[in-house]
Amino acid sequence: MNPARRCSALLNQLCVSSRGGPTARRPFSPAERSSSAGPRYSGVGGRGVGVKGTCPQGKLSGASIAGAALVCPMGGSSSSSSSSSSSSSRLFGTLSQSLNSSPLAQPDLYAEESPDQDLAEVDPDQLLRECEDVLQRRPARPHRDLVYPSGTAPCHHKHNPSIRIMQWNILAQALGEGKDGFIRCPLEALNWQERKYLILEEILTYRPDILCLQEVDHYYDTFQPIMASLGYHGSFLAKPWSPCLDVEQNNGPDGCALFFRRSRFSLQATAHLRLSAMMLPTNQVAIVQTLHCRVTGQRLCVAVTHLKARSGWERLRSAQGADLLQSLRSITSRGGGQSEAPSAVLPLVVCGDFNAEPSEDVYRRFSSSPLGLDSAYKLLSSDRQTEPAYTTWKIRPSGESCSTLDYIWYTHDALSVDCLLDIPTEEQIGPGRLPSYHYPSDHLSLLCDVSFRDEPHRLM
Template identity: 25%
Template sequence: MFNHLSAALALLPRRLLSSSPRTLPGARRRLLLLLLRMEPAAVRCLPGEPKLTISFRLDGSHRHMLRDQDEPLGTLLTRISHNFVKGRGKAKKCKKNKGQPPVEAPEPAVVKLFYDGDEVAHTVPNSEAWRDGAVLQVGDVKYSVQRNAPALITAELPGSLLAGFPVCPRLEVEFGNLQDCEFIWFKEEASNTNTDTSSEATGEVPGQEVGWTEIGCGRVHVPSNQDIGYRLKLRCTPRDGGRSGSPKELVSVGAVEAGPGVCTFDNRHAYTVKEAEWPSVRVVSYNILADIYAQTELSKNVLYPYCAPYALQLDYRQNLIKKELAGYNADIVCLQEVDKVVFTDSLTPALDAFGLDGVFRVKEKQHEGLATYYRRSKFQLLSRHDIMLSEALTSDPIHSALLEKVSANSALKDKILMRSTALQVSVLEDLNKPGRKVCVANTHLYWHPKGGNVRLVQMGVALKHLSHVINEVAPGAPLVFCGDFNSTPNSGVFQLVSEAVVPQQHPDWSSSGPEESCSMELLSTFPPLLSACSQPAYTNYVGGFHGCLDYIFIQPDSMQVLILVIQVLILVLILVLILVLMLVLILVLILVLMLVLILVLILVLMLVLILVLMLLILVHILIHILVLILVHILVLILVHILVHILVQILVHILVQILVHIVVLILVHILVHILVQILVHILVQILVHIVVLILVHILVHILVHIWSIYWS
């Protein structure tokens, strides 16, 4: 019965494969459903290639055969038959070794290929025989041939998964479209302790999830905090419109880890929730720090000493960078210091999932370079005009005048030519307005703090090249010039771009010392450009330095910086809500005021009555108080008069007493003086008398002595 049914299925017209089961009669629908349940045999056959590949499962093992396209079909079918017999023989030999009774040797399998109900002749070459919709019969097993069916040729999950950060698988589809593919995400259940990442090793059956819980769909998945500690699995089915290929399952190597929580860029994302509406364009410029520079001792100990070692690891930083860039919903993204591997394996798959295509320019003899991404729904890439600035200076005739001036100082010239600084130039066309073009430039100038003269020359070369590209390829196209210019707002580079000229006296010409000085007047080939973000306080903040080094320059005559539409709408909505609330409040206030006025009138009448009564009481009280005051005043006056009289009497008495005392004192003094005088006079008299007596006595004695002497 089964053999007859298989033969009948092999003879089904090919048109059944393109019909929908719901549009077919009952019998045909059942047959088509049986046909659709056949295992697929994928055939890859491209014109111009000498080989084709056939892949299918046979006896539980995967067969992958590489054959010549011009080989007859019969040779390949015979090879499949031999492989089938060989596989059965190994299985029976294994059973014999295990002690089971021997079985007969397997007979050669019937291997045929049918198309549109007819068996394909064995002489037909493989390139013509294996057509889409054919049926391959190997013994009793039927395979539905899918020629150049959508297939995943690259499928990888990131090595590091953080909660709250988007997981963007690296996918590459052949014969299909990533936008048509089906994505289903699963989370490992707590009981699933098997760490083998292959579905064969875990014993999972396709279509039946053992140990896994479906948690989402879509190309990008953002793990939640509930996923921390669990691995993730992605089942991706490649498709191209209505055609589908074999699904592929990817299991993460590690479990989801806790993220850093709220990041500084989350606040900025509040202003970029939606894409900019045409004709507005949102542009982002970002130096994402190449891994080769993040792991140096200078970075760890001088530039980022505050940064934990794990935060400088590439896997960790990539998660933050991808989330930040995706959240800006930018139309043009210019990145500097992009590692080759990061561009191909991380950024491009992630940003591709958010609608961005990118191009890369590596620095000569470096592992990092410049990347420019653009939104494919708004722009298409017309041409690229990347250069290495030092090479262009010496090889392109348009820079001959500048080269001649620089050659005056051989030391400076050699220093400039040693630099591998690149300029990435992409000419894009607006898909919403064909014919309108924009020139997007991206660069990362010389880094040394004392290299202002080198940067001036590099910028001179860049501006000249950009002017030449626009004039030759896209006349009239506006310029958007992004990059890490390693130049502060007071530098010569900024002056050259914003003022279109740098005088020969500018200090940057001798920034690296007199031996490398090269004073010249440098003119820009563009009118003054405008820094779209003005001059932020800093775009670079590291140990020992913070300042503005990165810019997005635009031509103000063809582009202008607009306030975000979202911000305007939010402000308008807020103002409308405020006005409505104010009107409601005013109406409520009017009603309240009317009630208040009525109450006030009643209260006023009551207050008037109360005031009249109070006035009467107050008058009575005031009269009583006045009487008391008058009595008190009279008493005080009388007391004052009496006191005055008493004071006068006392004063008179005191004066009399004082006069008497003074008279007595004067009399006493006079008596004392008189006594003194009398005593003095008496003393004088006595002294005089004594003197006379003594003189008399002396005279007497002398007379006596004289008498005696003469006698």
């Protein structure tokens, strides 16, 4: 099969949804919980000039946004234009044959690892063009620039190239359609048949070496086979009691996923954690992997997590963060299973939706940890000490929420941040906020390039 046909085949996999198809996972009912136009993006470059948006000081009341259409439960009626159907149907001819000849395994709901599917690798440029073709009727995603904190683009030795890391809560499909109530977002904009292309387009635009995702409820039928065909190794861990299972016609539980590019890294060790609070297990999880960089020969520990949501749960989030930090100290002090001196630095990156503003105790725990962690996105500010004004901006029946909840933490003595993806302005996000026709999630993706320091310091 030639590269173009392989890409069309792969796009077909994106259209096999929870509503049926050869690789769809069986929906789970709530009762089963106890039993188990031209280019759309103009590229990235130097720092752009413009005025950043500011968050509203107060929250909108439900009455102030009366008249907006309410999101109906998942599986409710939603229309899509015939032009969208015709543009995407051209892509749906080949991969189903490939998948039928090599069907995807249906692992246990809470299986910790799944093998990479034996699918031929595809050309990411061709796949991106096909995503753009499907999404022609949608407005382009917000333009975002790469920002270099030092003011100049770094010049890396060929033996120490940057590592691109993306952090993103992609919004679970069942929650977006069935529970979250984004009253300014039309139901059609949340249709999985197109929204998944927007998610993939964002990933393909930036081509991360490491990808950390939360709220993934289409791992086995979409993200795992797609990312495997793009050359990534994937790992997934579901929440023990996912709220997705409360939604009719769901696609199983949501959870965290971690992908890394196989050409850049090899896997040395994996830990799948169910986070505890005050000695009691909670519904939140984390994946921690120790990777070996094939270029530099150095090791890197990467973690992805998603802490408890909602106000009023600050103490629980703090306890979950303390539990995760304790596990990370244990994993990094063991050197990822290697027989090295305990004082050797194992560089660490922790990505996640912490559901916590910088004023919360869990943020202070991470910023003052003996692991020597710092938040990458503080480097966007003029004082290099202030987080962005927001990483999520949404409107629900209870009002408008504009918050900084997502972070990329890194070991500042062992890693340097070379560049970051800036935050879209209020004008770019639009009056309807997130998600929308032009952005697939209520959380913005975060992205930074990091590199190993030449002479990492020793942890005391």
